[in-house]
Amino acid sequence: MTQTKKAPVIGVLAVQGAFIEHRRILESLGAKTFEIRQLSDLNRAPAETKSGKFPFDGLVLPGGESTVQGKLLKDLGLFEPLKKLIQDGLPVLGTCAGLILLAQKLSNDSNVYFGTLPVTVQRNAYGRQLGSFFAEQPFKGITNATDATIPMTFIRAPVVSSAGEDVDVLAEVDHKIVAVRYKNQLGITFHPELNEDTRIHQYFLKMIFSNFAIDG
Amino acid sequence: MTEKYIADRYELNKNLAQMLKGGVIMDVTTPEQAKIAEAAGACAVMALERIPADIRAAGGVSRMSDPKMIKGIQDAVSIPVMAKCRIGHFAEAQILQAIEIDYIDESEVLSPADDIFHINKRDFQVPFVCGAKDLGEALRRIEEGASMIRTKGEPGTGDIVQAVRHMRLMQQEIARLTSMREDELYNRAKELQVSYALVKYVHDNGKLPVVNFAAGGVATPADAALMMQLGAEGVFVGSGIFKSGNPEKRAQAIVQAVTNYTDAKLIAKLSEDLGEAMVGINEQEIALLMAERGK
Numbered sequence: 069m070t071q072t073k074k075a076p077v078i079g080v081l082a083v084q085g086a087f088i089e090h091r092r093i094l095e096s097l098g099a100k101t102f103e104i105r106q107l108s109d110l111n112r113a114p115a116e117t118k119s120g121k122f123p124f125d126g127l128v129l130p131g132g133e134s135t136v137q138g139k140l141l142k143d144l145g146l147f148e149p150l151k152k153l154i155q156d157g158l159p160v161l162g163t164c165a166g167l168i169l170l171a172q173k174l175s176n177d178s179n180v181y182f183g184t185l186p187v188t189v190q191r192n193a194y195g196r197q198l199g200s201f202f203a204e205q206p207f208k209g210i211t212n213a214t215d216a217t218i219p220m221t222f223i224r225a226p227v228v229s230s231a232g233e234d235v236d237v238l239a240e241v242d243h244k245i246v247a248v249r250y251k252n253q254l255g256i257t258f259h260p261e262l263n264e265d266t267r268i269h270q271y272f273l274k275m276i277f278s279n280f281a282i283d284g
Numbered sequence: 285m286t287e288k289y290i291a292d293r294y295e296l297n298k299n300l301a302q303m304l305k306g307g308v309i310m311d312v313t314t315p316e317q318a319k320i321a322e323a324a325g326a327c328a329v330m331a332l333e334r335i336p337a338d339i340r341a342a343g344g345v346s347r348m349s350d351p352k353m354i355k356g357i358q359d360a361v362s363i364p365v366m367a368k369c370r371i372g373h374f375a376e377a378q379i380l381q382a383i384e385i386d387y388i389d390e391s392e393v394l395s396p397a398d399d400i401f402h403i404n405k406r407d408f409q410v411p412f413v414c415g416a417k418d419l420g421e422a423l424r425r426i427e428e429g430a431s432m433i434r435t436k437g438e439p440g441t442g443d444i445v446q447a448v449r450h451m452r453l454m455q456q457e458i459a460r461l462t463s464m465r466e467d468e469l470y471n472r473a474k475e476l477q478v479s480y481a482l483v484k485y486v487h488d489n490g491k492l493p494v495v496n497f498a499a500g501g502v503a504t505p506a507d508a509a510l511m512m513q514l515g516a517e518g519v520f521v522g523s524g525i526f527k528s529g530n531p532e533k534r535a536q537a538i539v540q541a542v543t544n545y546t547d548a549k550l551i552a553k554l555s556e557d558l559g560e561a562m563v564g565i566n567e568q569e570i571a572l573l574m575a576e577r578g579k
Contacts (some may be wrong), residue, residue, distance in 0.1 A: 083543045084306040105544050131303050133327040133363050140325060140543055143536070164303075176363065191362060197386040198409060200296045202295060223299050224364065224386070262299050 075100045076125040076276050077113045081150075085165060089261035093269045094128070097212040097248055107145045108126075111217040124220015126159040126276045129166025131223065131259050134191070138181045147181075147203055155183045159252045159279050162271045167255040175229050185253045186232030193244070193257075198250055203258075206237040210267045213221060219265050220246065227257055246263040252279065290406065294431060297411030300364070300386070301432035301495035304328055304518055308508070308539050309497070311335045311522040313353075315360035321525070324535035326573055328364040328387070330520070331357040335560065336393050337523035338485045340572065345395045346509030348376040351383050366413070371578040372398020373406070381410045386410045387432070390425075393439045393522075394579035402578060405429030415499065416576055417450040419457035423478040423486070424579075426494055433451040433492055435516070437500015440523045442564030444501040444510065451498055500575070503528070503561050505541035505554045509517070510576045511543035529559025 075098050080087045082103035091101040102112055102124075112219050113124035114276035127150065129137075141147040154170070161186075162170045170185040177191055195201070204217040211217055220241065228245035231237060239256075246271045254275060260268035312318040318329050332351040334342065348369045358365045362379025364386035371390055376397070380388050391404055392415050401419045405412040406429035415436035416422035435454070437447030464472060464487060471485040482569035485493050498511035501518035507520045519542055525531045536552040544550050 078545045082306070086305060088304045088305075090300065094568070099409045106547065106550070132305075133303070133307060135322060135363060136307055136539070139323075141539065143325075143540060144543070196358075196384045197297070197411060198381075198384050202292050202296070202299065223296065223301060223303055259299065260431065263301065278503055 070254060074153055076273060077102070077126045078126040078128060078276075079104045079110070080114060080128045080186055081130060081141075081143065081146075081166070083146070084136045085130045086259070086261055087128070087130045087132075089268075090128045090130050090163075093266050094273075097266060099126075099273060102105060104146065107142070107149065110146070110149055120198075122153060122158050124158075125280070126161070126272065127153065129160065129169050130163040131164035131166065134165040134168035134181070135179075138169060140177060141169075149182065151182050154253065156183055157252045157279070158246070159254075159272070159275045161254045161256070161269075162257045163250075163259055163261060164223065164225060167257055170253055170255050172232075184253050185248070186235055186262065187228045187248055187255065188230045188246075188251075189226045189257075190229045191194070191226050192224050193200050193229075194222065194223075194225055199237065203241045205239055205241050205246075207268070208236070210271055217269055218260075219263045220260075221262045222246075222258045223262075225257045226254070293409050294429070295301070295404075297431035297486045298494050299320065300411060301413070302366050303499075304364070306433075306543060307518045308367065309518070309520045310525055310535060311520075312357060312526070315356045317526055317531075318357045318360045318365075320327060320532055321359045321500050321535060322363050324361060324532055325539035326535065327341070327518070328366055330368065330389065330522070332368055334557045335523045336524060336574075337527050338440075338566075339393060340386055340570075342442040347394060348373070348379065351379060354380075354385065355383055358385075368394055370394040370397040372396060372401050372403060374403045377403055377408060377412075381408055382503055385410055390414050390430075390578075392436055392574045395570075402428050407560060408412045413497075415553070415575070415578070416454065417446075417462070418453045419486070420476040420478070421579055422454060422492055422496070423459060423476055426492065426498070427478050427482060431495065432493065432495050434497040434499040435511075436521055437498070437502070438570065439500045439574055441501050441566075441570060442503040442524060442562040443566055444529075447498050447500045447502065448514065451516060452498075454496070455515050458486055458490060458492070461486050502538070504558070504562065505537045505551050508538045508541045508544040509551050513541055518542065527562035529561075534558050534561075
């Protein structure tokens, strides 16, 4: 990524799960990150953010347990403010549990969290830990003819069982949808934060830059 | 199983532990307790017939739980389910793998089945967590294939002193290792009875190559915050919840304390009106030191 004047500032939800891994990769790409553990953290972002519209430039909802994260979001008063930011167009990357938080519907769970992403998601779609696996598959907008795949780590992963009309399907594994984009929301069933490959985070940074019409 | 498959499997198993970080793993004995734990925000549950405090009280030989009871808990919740096997009892571990447990705890809480050998955890596809009271024990378990470590603490006592001791010792030993000259690492590997590669990893990274949780004696939100501030990446709570006056409320409070472990104001609020904590036994009053099992 070319060095821009100001680094984007990205809030990483840190109530539970693999948030440090996301921070590490985003920082290595030149972004500034901070952890969101409680309501006061939302105003903790450095003042020099790119857009006046949002308190920070992007949000990451990491992997972990969606039941825990969903409950803590509500207990800690973070749920409504974050939902509003996402609805207002703040770029957001949700991985695994983070995708579950974004989904409009869960096929095997009566809970709905933010519900901002028009997809139906099936939790633990590959069963228990013995069903966790690696794959290497193409990812629309990232891979090409010469560089055909990206690594994908699935840990007790969900799948997107159906996606709304305006949802762009970015990747599939065995005919199951594993990555989608809908406007400002990027939802991924696997864990790009667990590999050395940084291309999905670069893709997310591009979403942030295009959101502010600044060249990445 | 190809070498690549085994290496991938180990990586995936370490990855699951990464997803549990910042969370609380709770001991449960029934599907009802498992549901309470899940609703209170547990990131995983440990299914066992008797919680450590009752194992301690009952005495006698304590073994792996009834698979039917574990399956009942697996059916009751959507979060990962762990279960314990005896140290060295690889046949119990094989049974737990056969029922697709998410994590096996080769645990000193149960009576050891082998007083010399731990399970060769590399033979398994499901992940293992093991207890450790110092860096040497932690690295030896990792060498054997553990993909997650926890302090031993002293289970079933409600006394945090041993977990604190184990966590501090481990952190001190890690800090000492990182400050050593590279040519000193060979001797340190010999002292710790582990491979040079593992010692070198800790030296270079300043941390274990797997996730490290606190366990043993956690009874209050303050206990959980203490362990997190000492460097734990998450917390196991055994007897502390379902042996207390108001399990649901206490469980929720501990979950929030782990997320915001440096916010004393919040933890003060969380600690109000939790009802009676588990009675607890002081270290000096214990006849059986479980932490001394398996080195």
